Amino acid sequence: MINRVFGRDSGSSKDIAKERLRLVLVHDRANVSPQFLEMLKNELIRVISEYMEIDDAAMDVNLTSAENSVALVASIPVRRMKRSVSARQ
C-alpha cells in the first residue's frame, strides 16, 4: 500500500508504459522489414538441416503475443533424422 502511494510497485504507470512499449516494438521491428522473418527462416533451415531433414516449404515461423510476452513460434515438419551429426564436429 505504501509502495502504491509512492508509485514504486510494478504497477506504476511508468513501468506499464515501458513494458507496453517494449512489446509493441518487438512487433513493429519484425514487421517493418518484410525480409526479417524470411531471413530468420532461412538461417533456421540452414542450421536445422545439419541435424535433420525438414520440409522447408511447409515450415512456419511467426511471432505471437500473449498477454505480456512475445514468442517466436516455429512449426517445422521433420522428414527424417540424420543418423549422425558427428560429421560436423
Place this chain on the structure above:
Amino acid sequence: MGQAIVVTSGKGGVGKTTTTANLGTALAMAGSKVVLMDADIGLRNLDVVMGLENRIVYDLVDVVEGYCRLKQALIKDKRFESLYLLPAAQTKDKTAVSPDQMKALVEELAKEFDFVIIDSPAGIEQGFKNAIAGAEKAVIVTTPEVSAVRDADRIIGLLEAAQMAPPMLIINRIRPKMVKQGDMMDISDMIDILAIDLLGVVPDDESIVVSTNRGEPAVLSPSSKAGEAYRNIARRLQGEDVPLMSLDSDDGFFSKLKRIMGLGAK
C-alpha cells in the same frame, strides 16, 4: 560547408517546430550563421514561432519553381544578424517539391551557412522524405509517451534504411515530478529501448507557451528552463561537451542557492 540537420519525429505535435526555432536561435546567439528551413509545406508554423510571419514575401516553393531567387525568399531574423528563415508555402501541398529539389536547395544553403536546420512535418510520407533528402544528420524529437517513442523507433528505422548517420534524440516535455513519482518514463528507459544517442532533454515548461504567444523563442529568456536546455543542446551541436542539466522540479532553497552560486548542473 555547413551542417544540414533535420528535426523530425514521426508523431505530430511533439515539439519539432519549437525545437527548430529554439536551436536555430541559440546557435545564432552563440555566433553561428544559421538558416531555418520550414519543410512543413501546406502547414507552415515556423514563421509564427519565430515571430516573422509578417515579413514573408516569397517561400520555398517559389524558389523551387523559379519565381524568385533563393536570396529573395530568405527572411532575416528580428534579433540576430546571422539568423535566417526560409518559410514553407502555405497554399501548396507537399507534392509541390521533390526530394531532389530539396536536396539541391539544402546544398546551396549549406554553402552560405554554418547550420541548415530543417523542420520536418509529422508522418513518414512525402513531406518527411523531402525533409530528410538534403540532411546529413537527423535529430529525433520525442515526448515520454508510448506512442511518440514508438513512432520515433519507426523513424530511426527509416533513417537507417535511407543510410543516414545514426540520429540523435531529444526528449521533450519531461516532467521531473512525474518521473520521480514513477508516472513517466525516464531518460534511460527511452535511450535503452531506442538504442540511440541522447542529444538533450527539455522540460515541459509554461515558458514555451508564453514565448510561442510572443513569437520569441524561449532561448531568449534567461530564466526559462526549457530555454536553458535548448541553449545547452545548441552548444553540443557546436561540438562542446555540456553535461545534462538537473531537471529537479523542486525549486527548494538548496537548488536555488546552488543556481545562484553557479553550482547547479548546467
